[in-house]
Structure formats: structure tokens, C-alpha cells
Amino acid sequence: MSGPAGRAAGPGTERDPQLGQPVRVVLAKLGLDGHDRGLKVVARMLRDAGLEVIYLGLRQTAESILLAVEQEDADVIGLSIHNGGHLTLAPRMVEAVRTAGLDTPVVVGGIVPELDLERLRTAGVFAVLGPGASATEVAHTVRAAAAGRA
């Protein structure tokens, strides 16, 4: 997995779980995509791994997700995509984050064909988690994203 460069580490911006500060992750589905069971399972996995999940759920827009990231001072955006729109939706989210001048990493979960993985990475998606990802892997990936590590 390759990620963008490490997040800016100004005073107080470090969110190292080792220091006892829980990682805060916004979980959402972007656009018209009604399957939120996976997102709920992931929310539970992350909760059980000690993360704080800000759950937005269905039918969000890039703007509403960004608003939540700002207000909640979130470390990571988790997008769940099951409608085949990942090549459109995920880069749009990354672009919206960058345009806003933020460096919040975007992790995608859901059904993404092997073929498309590289394109998503090139577009700046931090990581893609498929249906087989274990709870440990999900939590590890989100923590790594928060820490700016690959």
C-alpha cells in the first residue's frame, strides 16, 4: 500500500495512538449507493479496535463529508463504495480534500476490481480494502493512514 506524504506535524497535530489519543475517522457513503451493511460492520470493527468513528452513513456528498472532517477534526476519511462508481467517486473525494487545502487521507472499502487498484492509488487514495480484509487489517490500515505511514 502506498500513501501520500506524511501529514503535517505542527504542534498538537500528531495523533499517535501510542500517546493515548484515539484516531478519529469519518465513515460515509458517497452519492447514490444504498448498501451500508459493510460500512456498519467496518464501523464496529474500528470501534472494537479503539478508534472513534464519526458515522455519516448514506447519501453524503464530498462537501458534506468535508464539512464533517473540518468540524470533527478527523484524521481519516473512510469511503464505502459498492455501486461501481469508485473510479469517479474516490478521486472526486481526494480532489475535494486537496482543493480545500487539507491532507486528510482517504481509505476506500468495498468492491473494487483488481484492475482499478493502481488507478485509485495514482489518484491519491491511501488504500483500498476489499471484502476479504480482516478486522485487524482494517484497523491497521486506518491507523497507518492517520499516522501518514504506508
Next chain:
Amino acid sequence: MIAEPAARPEPRQAVPTTHDESRHAPGDVTTLFERACNGDRRALGRLLTYTERGGPGADAVAVAALPLAGGAHVVGITGAPGVGKSTLTDRLAQIATDDGWRVAILAVDPSSPLTGGAILGDRVRMVSAAAPGGPFVRSMASRGQSGGLALAALAAVRLLDATGHDLVIVETVGIGQVEVDIARTADTTIVAVSPGWGDAVQANKAGLLEMADIFVVNKADRAGASDARRDLEYMLDLGHRDGWRPPVALTVATTGDGADELFKHVQDHRHHLRDSSALADRRARHVAEEVRRHLHRWVDELCEHPPERAAALFAQVAAGRLAPSAAARRLAGELGKLSDRDGETAETAGEETEV
């Protein structure tokens, strides 16, 4: 809803007056605070993170916020899980926003005591939060801090107040003492129930219901709503406090029915507090309570991580050589040393508050 001109909050100065205490602030707090006062969501989001973490960062934020706080009306809303608090909060926020108030919401949800993780799901119900010009919404997890949560929540409310919000709504699940305390340390406390929640005997039991300035029977389109209202009114017939009889509103938060009436009650209560000395009294009580909590935190720390001398005192009690009360008296002396050690943190806030 009828908006009386007097009900609308007075506009407040957007930019804080500078004070020379920035020497204590870790770097960017002063700048962030000014940005937050000018409506910068990201700056406010970061300051709330400092507040939530406690320590010197939180104290620096408190120092910046204190001189400008006090203008907002703080509403606490609590009740059992699933009773409709988030949806009601969203409705109230929408109505107040339309009426010209700047609204902020603090939604407190429990952390898992086992893993420390949390699912903060209140934004799902807060449709208005996703709209441009909607309220500022922050979710806060209890993070397993016993006294800490209440302190962090109070500090967050003060920050939201100081950054120019006119109405701050704090939503907590009314399951634990701490959550109830948070809702109670508001200007107006709303307790929400739903039909079938209990009967007249439950209504007279001590606890949550005594805290209410306003009752809401939500999901009032379901059977038993008027029974619930009757039981609450019956309880209130037997006595209430401070010259204010809590009204009982019937709402259907999902459709918005009754929400205007609920907001009207909030405004009425606000007027009641301001027209009497009740607001000043209530806030003075809350401040004393907050100081007591800070003191408690030191006591807890002293007992949970006793320094050498404290540990020796415990051992003497265990060995039967010293009375527990005598050990406590000597420990009070240790408390002074502990507060000196944390002096940087504590004094910073302490000096500033003496305005």
C-alpha cells in the same frame, strides 16, 4: 413560530480583544481562536481537539475563551437511547438558525469501556448539519474519563459560546451520572421521553426527571403519548422548583410536529432565567461545580497514582498504625504539592480567570 425581537440574541463582537497571556499558549492557539471567532470551522475543530485532550493545550484554549464566554444560551438535552434526542436537536437547531441564531451542537456519545473506541452516530440524524449555513456540530466520545468527560464537555461548550454561537445544544444519553451532570450544567435542561416509558410512579422517582426545565414526549404519534404527558403533569402538580413549572411538549421529531412549540418553551425559559436572578445563580452554582470537579480530579490522581509519601501513608493505614481520616488529612498536604507540580497548567488558567 413567532420571533419576538427581544428573544433574539444581541450581536457580539466577532474578534476577541487581545490579552497579553499568549506567552502561555502553545503556539497556534491564539491564532486559531481568532480564526474560530471569525467563523473558521477548521480552526474551531482543532481547538475542540485541544480541549478534548486536556493538558496545557486545553488550558490555553480555556484562557482564550473565558473572557468572551457567557453570551450563549446553553441547552442540555438528555434521555434514554433511541428516544429521538438527535433528531429533536436537529429540529431545534434548524428553527433557531432560521430565527437568526448562530447554533452549535455538542453530541456526546459513550466510548467502549473495553476498547476505548466509539461510534459517534448523531450526525446521521442531523440533516441540517450537512447543509451550508447549518449549525456547527461536534461529536465527543466519553473516552472513559470519569470526571474528565464533564470537564471536557464544559470546556467545549464554553469555547463554542466564546466563538460567537448564540445557542449551544449539548446532547447526552441519559444513562450515567456523568452524562446527566453534563446536561444539568446547562441553562435549560430538556429531558426527552417517549410513549410507554413508564407510569406516574416512575415519574416521581428521584433522578433524571428532577433535572428537567422542559419535558418532551417525543414520538407523540404513537399510542400512549397523552398518558405519558398526563403522568408527567401529575408529577409536576405535586411540586416544582425555582418558580418555574416545566412545560411538557409533545413532538414528532421525524416530521417536526411540535418542534416550534418546544423552541418557544426554550425561549420562555431563557426569559424566565434572565428576568429573575435565576440565571446568575445557576451559572454561579455551575462554576463552583466545575472547580470542585477539577479538585476531584487531583484527588483521584493522588489516590490512583500515589507518589511515594502518599503510598507510605496508605501502607501505614493498612498496617493499622494510622487512622484513615488522619491519613486523608496528611494527604491533603500532598495535594498542594501535586497542584504545584501541575502548576504550569493550573496557574495559567487560574491567573487568567481573575479578570
